[in-house]
Amino acid sequence: MKIKKFQKRLVENKLDGALLFFKDPNFFYFVQQKVDNSLLLIPSKGELILLVSKLENVETFMKKIIYEDPYKDLKKLLSDLKIRMLGINESNITVRQKKKLSRIVKTRDIESILTNLRKIKTKEEILKIRKACSLTEKIMKKIVKNFNFRYEEDVRKFIKIEALKNSCELSFSPIVASGKNASLPHYAGNKKIKKGFFVIDVGLKYKGYCADITRTFYIGNLSEEELKHYNEVLKIQKNIIKKIKPGVKVKELEEYVRKELGSKEKHFIHSLGHGLGIKVHEAPTISVKSNEKLEKGMIITIEPGIYHDFGIRIEDDVLVTSKGSRLLTKFPKELIIIPKV
Structure with a gap:
């Protein structure tokens, strides 16, 4: 290294x-x-x-x-x-x-x-993080495909067991939050899974390197207003990823997100993202407070969200390439609706 x-x-x-x-x-x-x-x-x-x-x-x-x-x-x-x-x-x-x-x-x-x-990753590091992302997404797919969980802790236990099956550690303790609990970005409780937005933030560690992916699902019957909120966050997340390339000022990424959120900006209560590597939070911090610029070889997370009576967060791991960016996380981002538990 x-x-x-x-x-x-x-x-x-x-x-x-x-x-x-x-x-x-x-x-x-x-x-x-x-x-x-x-x-x-x-x-x-x-x-x-x-x-x-x-x-x-x-x-x-x-x-x-x-x-x-x-x-x-x-x-x-x-x-x-x-x-x-x-x-x-x-x-x-x-x-x-x-x-x-x-x-x-x-x-x-x-x-x-x-x-x-450590900010700039080698080819070997990039491959390890991509593998960590792939293994994490396989667990996410299993959760959605066979959703028979009653409590939030049931999902966390399932993730831990699947990580062990893959001979992997967890990058961090998984966040599993349903209903109003999803309005807390770092929620760690254990309630019965309720109707509404359902946030899962999880990452496996492969050969010492971390993944970090968040997807928001919906439990039960979705209203048009709720779908509008979700699609707004998704559109902003997709657009900001398109702006990633070497030389871009980190603070400009979060500034764009906050501007696009408009009146909802006050409900975006954390920074836009962070670097990723052997630690789940590394340099650079993707924040309006940062003076750094993106460089080829950086791997960062992009995770806009809004938190009010509900919570929505969509997070991907992104590699900065010579001309732009490449997604290392491939799990679908269109809203997946899970029948009421």
Whole structure:
């Protein structure tokens, strides 16, 4: 994962190396597997070094050192490699870890370097996220095809079981909300499924990479007014995706959505989207507060919604291409009506 590019950034920032702890998502980004009780040392030049507990059994392409005392062994290693200024990710380090490091080496925060590095996806990352989307959509299809759920938690349990069948983790705890509950974007309760709009927000994680898709269905008999609300959100969502291309200011995307919503704009109570990768929420944030521009290789979510006495949200995962965009999520967006439970 962009090791040479990262090492170049270290040199540009006058850092002799970087250290990542095993719980840091950036550790997984470079190692591409979970290794408990481990540290990753990335010198500004040369091969990566994985310091591993003798309790762990791991095969890796990088140099591996079995440590007895992680900080004692690290100190010797830093001395041998003449690393005097070490980059660390202060957003994923404990006070105790930082204190121990401060006794053996000078450190500087590199969170922004790591964030910017991960914004642009490699071909391999794109394929993994597309696969995560595909597996997620298969579960969504099963939910609709065999809808015999009585409670919202029944749907969540079904999703969790299907994820396990596919040997996948969940990107986040699924949101399943019916009726008025759908008016809460991050609803997490468990009520009997009721008539009205029915929101499912779900994503599987495939080989460490996340999907994030939301579809709104309808339970029972739909009124013309309700269909009008849904089609309005859908039209805006489709139109904004057409505007995605390199160089576009992120804030302009959300500004467009809010303008098109008109009087309903006050019921759009979250940002338009976010980056997607090894974490379900990554840079860039698709918001009026952002000053970033879209770049080729970014994967972002686009999820306009309105929340009042009901809730409607439609979310897709979108790859920014050289000339525009490509949808990674393919599940139908025309409103699917499910007979009353």
